Amino acid sequence: MEEHKNFETMAVRTQNTRSDQREHAVPIFATSSFVFDDAEQARALFANEMEGNIYSRFSNPNNDEFIAKLCLLEGVEDGMAMASGMAAMFVSMAAFLNSGDHLLISRSVFGSTHQIVTQLFPRWGIDHTYVDINQPDAWEKEIKPKTKMIFAETPSNPSLDIIDLEWLGRLAEKHKLILNIDNCFATPYLQNPARFGAHIITHSATKFIDGQGRVVGGAIVGTRVLMEKVRFFARHTGPAMSPFHGWILSKSLETLAVRMDRHCQSALHLAELLQQQDGIAWVKYPFLPSHPQYHLAKKQMKLGGGIVTFELKGGLESGINFLNQLKMISLTANLGDSRTIATHPASTTHSKLSIEDREFVGISDGLIRISVGLEHIDDIVADILQAIPGR
């Protein structure tokens, strides 16, 4: 592969070696296994004495191309494709944490990540402490002798809180902990956690990386040494990505930069406009000067991202009315799609949390999350404005 340095060019031009058919786009390697030339080659491949594909649970050319690109875009050495974002979250923790170990984890993480940490890990004797993303000063006190990993998400879902990655990188370094960042909301185009000292970066590729609502997928990337443990764990437990999904996601990365530019431009425009509306109590977007961590967002993110949240006056009822009034915008459990999506976390994704827990992670009853899509901004704005109660 030729070396390129600019993000867009790496995303477009990183490609597997062509076959003797001279294809331009890479073909889909729909094969469960790969043939050996002879018994000696089979032995050498299994003994790790030579590199090459054996079986698609371990590696596949399409997934490898997707991951080769993602590693370049994140600025890390190695990675592995996973069947889903949650497979990535689970494997990236389970590959390292042993019975008796302790995990320091931001409370503002994805719902299923909470379930892994609170419902599954205790069965295997893995302990955790939740810390508040808005109180970083309290994190260091919670580090114990058995703490092995710090896990955080920034910007967080759905509250869009930001944690200082440079500070977190130094904290992990000081205590010799593995720093694992779920970089799903920012994507490698807006933020590279490895630059600040993250050792493992996890992705739900289902969101902005695919960007078109087609596939469920995930990825773990990071340092070569740590990825060896991830690879061992995944090879034998089997959360492998399908080659077809690897092919789609490699293609998706080619357009990530142009899509993110538009998502972010439209999201900022929408956020600025919503700030002026009467029926709205507040608007949150990382690149709005009113965001509590605006300067931090500017420091570590290239643009503000594709998600805007706002609070409707009138609580739960207003939230439900708003969703019912939308004409174009989709009501669906996804984000990072080319189509704009509206979510009301209090009545759906976070309805199982107690009111106190919802408050703790910043989910009020009238909170609406908009994943700003690629439609014309005027059409997105018009649909949202006509649905705001009391207008």
Ligand SMILES: *Cc1c(COP(=O)(O)O)cnc(C)c1O
């Ligand atoms: C969606 C999401 C996940 C889970 O990914 P799946 O692909 O749905 O398994 C994890 N983290 C964040 C921040 C997400 O938005």
